[in-house]
Amino acid sequence: MPQLGLLSVAGFAGYAALLAVGPSWAIHGGATEAGAGLVNGVLLGATVLAQLAVPRALATWGTRRVLVAGLLLLGLPAPAYLLSDALPWVLALSALRGIGFGVLTVTGSAAAARLVDPSRRGAAIGAYGLAVALPSLVLLPASVPLADALGFAWVFWIAALPVVGIPAAWGLGTVLRGLGHDRPATAAPTSRPDRRLLLAVLAPTLVLFAVTMAGGSLLTFAPLLAGPTSAMALLLGMGLTAALARWLVGALADRHGVRPFIAPLLLLAAASMAACAWAVAQGSPVTLVMAATVLGVSYGALQNLTLVAAFAAAGPSRIPAASACWNIGFDAGTASGAVVAGALAASFSFPVALSVMAATSLAAVLAVVLPGRRFSARTPQSSEPGR
Numbered sequence: 001m002p003q004l005g006l007l008s009v010a011g012f013a014g015y016a017a018l019l020a021v022g023p024s025w026a027i028h029g030g031a032t033e034a035g036a037g038l039v040n041g042v043l044l045g046a047t048v049l050a051q052l053a054v055p056r057a058l059a060t061w062g063t064r065r066v067l068v069a070g071l072l073l074l075g076l077p078a079p080a081y082l083l084s085d086a087l088p089w090v091l092a093l094s095a096l097r098g099i100g101f102g103v104l105t106v107t108g109s110a111a112a113a114r115l116v117d118p119s120r121r122g123a124a125i126g127a128y129g130l131a132v133a134l135p136s137l138v139l140l141p142a143s144v145p146l147a148d149a150l151g152f153a154w155v156f157w158i159a160a161l162p163v164v165g166i167p168a169a170w171g172l173g174t175v176l177r178g179l180g181h182d183r184p185a186t187a188a189p190t191s192r193p194d195r196r197l198l199l200a201v202l203a204p205t206l207v208l209f210a211v212t213m214a215g216g217s218l219l220t221f222a223p224l225l226a227g228p229t230s231a232m233a234l235l236l237g238m239g240l241t242a243a244l245a246r247w248l249v250g251a252l253a254d255r256h257g258v259r260p261f262i263a264p265l266l267l268l269a270a271a272s273m274a275a276c277a278w279a280v281a282q283g284s285p286v287t288l289v290m291a292a293t294v295l296g297v298s299y300g301a302l303q304n305l306t307l308v309a310a311f312a313a314a315g316p317s318r319i320p321a322a323s324a325c326w327n328i329g330f331d332a333g334t335a336s337g338a339v340v341a342g343a344l345a346a347s348f349s350f351p352v353a354l355s356v357m358a359a360t361s362l363a364a365v366l367a368v369v370l371p372g373r374r375f376s377a378r379t380p381q382s383s384e385p386g387r
Contacts, residue, residue, distance in 0.1 A: 003172040004111050005131040007067065010165030011104045013135035014075050014097075017159040020235065021143045022081075022094060023338075024223055025152055029085030033224065037342020038087075040220050043094040043101070044335030048328045050102025055320040063107060064173030068166050070103025075162030082153055100162070105331070108132070110323040111172060113311050122308050126250025129304055133243035141236035144223050200313040201322055203368050204306035205329035207262060210364035212330050214273045214357040215242075215299040216337030218292055225276075225350060230285035234292045241296030242303075249301040250308075258305040265305075266365045269298035273358035281351040298361075303330070 022043070023036035031039075057066045077093045084090075112128035139158070147155045218238065222231040249261065275291035278284075307326050314322035337357060344353035 003168040003175065004108065004115065004128065006168035007071065007165035007172060008104075008108050008128065008131045009135055010168070011071055011074060011101075011108075011162045012132045013139055014078060014159045014162040015101055015104075016136040016139040017143050017155050017161075018078065018081075018097075019136075019143075019219055020140060020222055020231070021147050021152065021155045022090065023220055024144065024147065025081060025085050026087050026090050028152070029087060029090070031087045031090075032346060033221075034342045034346040035087050036224075037220060037338045037340075037345075039090055039094055039338075040216070041335045041339035041342075042091045043098040044216075044331040044338070046095040046098025047102040047105070047331040048335070050099040051106050051324045051328050051331070054103055054106040055324050057103075058107065058110075058320055062173060063111070063176050064170050066103055067107050067169035067173060070100045070107070071162040071165050071169055073097065073100030074104060075100070075160045075164075078159035079156050081156045102327070102331070104162075105327040106320065106324045109307060109327065110320045111176060113319050113323070114176065120254065122250040122253035122304065124250070125304050125307050126247045129246035129250070129300070130243055133239065133246060133300065137236070137239040137243050140219065140239050141232040141234075144231050144235070145228050148228055198325065201310040201325045204258075204309040204313070205325055206368045207266065207302060207364055208306040208326065208329040209333035209336070210266065210361045211269050211299055211302045212333030213337035213340070213360050214269055214295060216334035217341035217353060217357050218276065218295070219334070220338040221341060221345070221350065222292075224345075225280055226285045226288055230289060233285075233289045237289055237293030238296040238299065241293050242300030245297045245300035246304045247300075249304050253305055253308050258309045261301065261305055263365055265298040265302050266361050269295060269302075270358045270361040270365070272298065273354055273361060277351045277354035277358060280354060281349075 019040065022039045026036045026039050027033075054066065074097050077096045080093055081090065108128065109125070112124050115124065143155050143158075215238070218225070218234065222234050225231070226234060252261070272291050272295035276288055276295070279286075279288035279291055306329075307323075310322045310326045311319060314325075341350075341353040341357065344356060
């Protein structure tokens with residue numbers, strides 16, 4: 001998995017560098033909180049639309065060509081933000097980068113599942129999750145003070161790093177082709193999500209949507225919820241616990257299945273977001289940082305668990321399509337968190353916005369987890385055909 005790790009670090013570095021700075025650049029150009037929320041909303045909206053097409057693109061053109069195109073679309077537009085801070089320009093570039101990010105997310109998570117035996121899938125997804133979390137762990141907290149101290153240009157050039165991952169992407173495609181996973185379009189009738197697949201992955205996708213709404217609201221508006229130092233501490237704390245939880249929970253999922261962990265983690269997310277809302281209302285940055293750090297546990301662990309559950313429900317022949325569904329849930333949740341929180345903050349206040357995010361996680365427990373019928377008890381223990 002070395003090539004997957006290298007291209008993931010480079011690609012997600014480009015994504016993480018602008019997740020908090022992109023909205024700040026729009027505000028620098030005169031946008032409101034609602035306009036700032038649209039920056040990540042458009043980015044991830046374009047990501048979702050691209051993810052719908054990625055399984056078919058992989059089946060038609062293969063991993064190498066699709067991944068290289070995605071990394072170029074994610075990295076090359078980043079320095080072009082320097083041309084203007086007007087909201088329409090910022091949104092246009094965000095849409096282009098979103099297409100590239102959609103390619104990276106679907107292809108990366110599908111590759112992580114296909115490079116190992118299903119009985120070790122939780123651990124493999126945990127390792128992949130650590131690789132994609134490391135850039136966020138460094139760049140999310142560092143990007144805001146870096147833009148403050150040295151200017152936005154430095155961050156925009158850092159966000160061009162995905163192009164560095166192109167050689168690794170080509171190598172990964174070669175490995176997957178050797179394993180028989182890059183098939184021609186005529187042999188890939190299951191590449192596109194259908195009704196049965198959507199029903200199979202519905203429960204894990206809704207859980208993921210709820211927790212990423214909460215995370216997306218904090219990641220987007222951290223610079224506006226607290227000062228630069230507190231925002232850096234918030235992003236660092238949340239990123240650290242998310243990375244560790246996403247990595248460590250994988251082995252537990254392989255051993256015990258995913259279902260025992262879902263409800264407690266969603267309840268923890270709801271309590272953490274309620275604490276964030278209280279901290280913002282009371283003007284307590286220390287409490288805000290502590291609550292966001294606790295949220296990171298749920299945010300990271302549920303990413304791993306829901307992906308394992310989606311792959312188990314879909315079966316080996318539908319891994320790219322299941323990856324697309326999962327990633328759509330992730331990015332749609334993050335985008336919705338940014339847009340909804342921005343709109344609520346503009347109309348009411350940030351405490352109201354964060355309280356709504358807490359209620360969403362709580363509702364996911366009642367609506368999805370308690371019935372519990374669609375979560376696989378364990379990851380599959382048999383090898384994929386042909387492996």
